[in-house]
Amino acid sequence: MWVVLSLLLLCSSAFTSPLALAVEVTYFDGFLPNGNFEEGPKPTDLNKTVIKGKYSLPKWEISGLVEYISNGPQPGGMYFAVAHGVHAVRLGNDATISQSIPVKPGSLYSLTFGASRTCAQEEVLRVSVPPLTGDLPLQTLYSSNGGDTYAWGFRATSKVAKVIFHNPGIQEDPACGPLLDVVAIKEFYPPMPTRVNLIKNGDFEEGPHLFHNSTNGVLLPPRQLDLTSPLPGWIIESLKAVKYIDSEHFSVPYGKAAxxxxxxxxxxxxxxxxxxxxxxxxxxxxxxxxxxxxxxSMMVEAFAGKETLKVPYKSHGKGGFKAASFKFTAVAPRTRLTFYSSFYHTRIDDIGSLCGPILDQVKVLSVKH
Structure with a gap:
């Protein structure tokens, strides 16, 4: 939905006294048109589950073998879990769905979508908003119930963005491919360093769209650069995803997200x-x-300059947090601050679900020697 907000921006960094400015901002935060796929093709446009016709899926354009899937048991003995709603689409060999949406040139956006593999083979979902493209490997299941939700960021280069989901794989079973069950978009406000924190978005309050009925959080895919990351200001530089979680479904140390x-x-x-x-x-x-x-026994490791800090945390899975700090001396005009978890963890009630320590309230300030 289009939302109009009145924001009170406090600009104190350039003035001796704070200057309050009321700014009206229009931004997009919600489902794409028919983004939950609940508006299905006409019965005459379906051959069992296969969609016939380029424009037969309302609001979307399709090519290749695209199936319209309902939650539950499938013909042939398979079972597909649709985590968000009742219906989803399955992208077979070399299949694509796309949609063009209005955007603001230069603005940063994040797509949030539910995606899971449906066959034993390694599957990839290619997400594109030209000229940007990225491949999401779906082989790692972060939750055992098929409810993995991902975010992918892009910066708009024109007034219209074409959002494309593509299965680049070619499997022996031509129907094998990713299941896509919901797509939303959110426009970001660019976070900036302040006089009280050199870190941009250190409290993680600016992040991708969160589905209200999702209890699994949102996975931020690996190798996302800070200029287009779905977590503004931050680089996801690892081989696997990190997870964006909200205070509605998780224990969060500060604010609405971590x-x-x-x-x-x-x-x-x-x-x-x-x-x-x-x-x-x-x-x-x-x-x-x-x-x-x-x-x-959890451990978060932090690196900056030539300094390293290891922060142990004993978790019983019931919430709680602790503060940590360390100092470093800058050796260059740019310093990389990195965080990662030392160990692997799974949930006590579900060994198929990966989990780990949470990070919040990151702050960096210069201090006197």
Missing amino acids: VELVAGRESAIAQILRTTPGKLYNVTFTVGDAKNGCHG
């Missing part, structure tokens, strides 16, 4: 700071558990 490091050393986030060589900086942050049954 990050869960769900895949050990393969689950890392970083931010590059502007620093002055020779100057001393203090890093503070909060670690804990999300009250989601993630248990055991």
